[in-house]
Amino acid sequence: MSSKPITRYFYRIFTEDLGLNESLAQYLNLLINLVFTFLLAYIIYKVLRVFGERVVNKIAAKSKTHFDDYLVKNKTFLHISNLITINFISVLTPSILVDFSEAEIYAEKLVSLLSVVFIIALLRSILLTFKDFLKTMKAFKDKPVESYIQVFMIVVWLIGIVVIFSIITDRSLTKLFTGLGALSAVLLLVFKDTILGFVASIQVSVNDTVRIGDWISMEKYGADGDVFEINLASVKVRNFDNTITTIPTYYLISDSFKNWRGMSQSGGRRIKRAVLIKAESIQFLNKNEIEEFKKIQLITNYVGQRSSEINEHNNRIKADKSVLINGRNLTNFGMFRKYVDEYLKQHPAINKDMMVMSRQLAPSPEGVPLEIYAFSKDKIWKNYEHIMADIFDHILAAVPYFKLEVFEYPTGKDFSKDFKTKLKEINS
Template structure:
């Protein structure tokens, strides 16, 4: 071993080189030999591990081992062998320069810490990808947990490198670091808040990836595409991306539409405004005319019979319509819209269906349609709702009702004043 170690040195001295030159030449040759050994050992180890993992992955039922290969975990683990060889052989290479030994040890240790961090990172990334393939975890904020783990790993790694460089023991360094914990808490305040928020979001199941949320404060109205440690990414319906701080999900209010999407329908709640002065009692002639509308024929015949019986039994003078019981055009119209909604093919019949009259306003009498469409997709929902109101608006004149509109002359006056 000694002969191999000093072979180039002895040869250089015999060739007439100075002692210092012979030492440099010998060290360079030994270093070149070490590099060749490192490259060969790294190549062999990497090929060996990759072959083993590939064969195991092809036979395994789970895709976890495939993900390990995809995230280069075997490749990173293979670097451990050259590192161990270097630790064993570097005193042999630099025996002419023992004063460099301490500095080289520091460099090798720093590399060892970085390699360890990188191996752990590969494994954590593998777990992240694997958990996302599990149906029960697919909509959970896995990214947040992995980022927290990586944050701690990098903090520990950086602290370890610093401890190695200043030649301080790991325990002594972290004991000293404890005194600066208040400063660290201040520096990592947003990270800690985001971590706590992501845990609460996961435990309370308030937001999942894929949920449609609305948060006016941040201009968000779309689907959650990512939940990580610091932000929640929402792809709005105009394809823009909104970034919301994760902790805002527990400190601010937002609307999650998951309940609607998991229910049997999507709510339709909209009113049309009718002129109050167009509301009137129905005459016999108008009732006869409205009986031609098939959806309310049976209703009109039944109601008219009940009303006539009541008025006759109570000797009501019907020469004036206001006396006794009467049908109104608004009431019959309301019944017609109710029947139309109940017979509409796109409305969920198992959920609430209601047509109601709201309190009169300066703009008229609101007649509100309250129902749920069976199809919850946004475009289809809008089409269904438009179809219903197209019909309702077109039906208004048949009942001698009028829609409220701002008079054209009034609008013109406003524009002229502006």
């Protein structure tokens, strides 16, 4: 009752002092009250904003924790200012509209609706603050925090929408939530992707399938790069060509993909590549050729030891070495394979604690593959490629020293040479 004389002060002046009719006096009184109310609300809002931007910012800058910094970043204090201001208006509304009972009902509904919206905005800013803060912690840095924040926001918005609908229709929240239970099948259909994404996010996190920062390859979706975001609906991958691929989170548990984390955490990155050797260039070695191979330092001891073992065996079985194929023999391909083994073992960029070998694969129409299988110490892509190129530069350049040839498909230039050679033979 104490507020009525204050809000009707101008009404008494207009009716008693100025002699205006009651209806006009009420409207003029309302107009002045609204102006004063909104002016006071604006002053309160500005004071809170200044306090939030200056005082709170200074406190946040000086504090050791970063949580308050993220509160400032996500404008939490702005939303608090909005909420306090709208509550101030809400308190004054019955007094301002004392002469307009019907308008008071609509005004209170409008203020209540704005309060709900500001509360949702405040909760959102707090959730975003928790997300940003958790991302700075080592335990949560590679976890899909965005997914859980989005789920909370969906729940908040659903509750907010129900409350807004309750305010507009004047129906109790109990009845509305009961009605939502009957619509659960429809809600499940509408939010199917959201539910699948949420379940997938939990499975990805619990099973530690993918973390933020992992390098993954998913050819089906053209993804080959680093994961930089995992949210409720999708996983975002920054490919090595700086394009971004978005993959539905659910597909990370329903489809297959390759995660290179194991390689990154291991002692090396695998080198697995083959050189194709022409089969017709592979041959037995005679004594003179064996002596020549002894000059290659990496296999000097091997050639001497191996040739002694073979000679001893051949003498024991009395092999007729006038024909080279008899008995046991060394081959240029075997020598080359041993040379590659020794070269890899002494290479400074190869991890000697992991598998290091060269192996002969099954012959193919393109030749006999000699595969190099080893692990580089450096796992950074650029450095890895340089190491592998350096190794194969040397191996390819070493092939002719063993009287071997690398397979290549003939080109037009090769056919031209053969044609000219045959033409000369015919003319001669």
